[in-house]
Amino acid sequence: MSQPIVLLLSGPNLNLLGERQPEVYGTATLDDHVEASTAAASARGLALEHVQSNHEGELVDAIHAARGRCAAIVVNPGAFTHYAWAIHDALAVFDGPVVELHLSNPASREPWRHTSVVAPVADGTVAGFGLLGYRMAIDAVANLLDG
Numbered sequence: 001m002s003q004p005i006v007l008l009l010s011g012p013n014l015n016l017l018g019e020r021q022p023e024v025y026g027t028a029t030l031d032d033h034v035e036a037s038t039a040a041a042s043a044r045g046l047a048l049e050h051v052q053s054n055h056e057g058e059l060v061d062a063i064h065a066a067r068g069r070c071a072a073i074v075v076n077p078g079a080f081t082h083y084a085w086a087i088h089d090a091l092a093v094f095d096g097p098v099v100e101l102h103l104s105n106p107a108s109r110e111p112w113r114h115t116s117v118v119a120p121v122a123d124g125t126v127a128g129f130g131l132l133g134y135r136m137a138i139d140a141v142a143n144l145l146d147g
Helices: 030-043 058-067 078-082 083-094 131-146
Strands: 006-008 049-053 072-076 099-104 126-127
Touching: 006 030, 006 058, 006 083, 006 131, 030 049, 030 131, 049 058, 058 078, 058 083, 072 131, 099 131, 126 131
Parallel strands: 006 049, 006 072, 072 099, 099 126
Antiparallel strands: none
């Protein structure tokens, strides 16, 4: 029997983690976050797939492709969090748990970061825990999948 798949989506500029504003986002690279997520998923009997894109449509396509194939989605939408209604709409028709993830805590940052268009279609949000947040988000979807 194959393992349920969790799709990890990484939005714009996350490919620059480790270089971009380490005082906000830490020094871990995107590969470090994916590695931590893969290990957390494996420990919970889940497989992990990762897609990073700086293009909204590519993330929407990945969400569409996950329908009927992936058990859950963990999404760090980056700046798309605040205005990407197409990502909101795609996640709204995904039939499985969705956890929104942020390295920093958007609520403690600039006012324009306080609104998430993803939150209304997510089962929950993990924010402000850096690398630990990725493991927490995987645990959250695993628990939701377990019922």
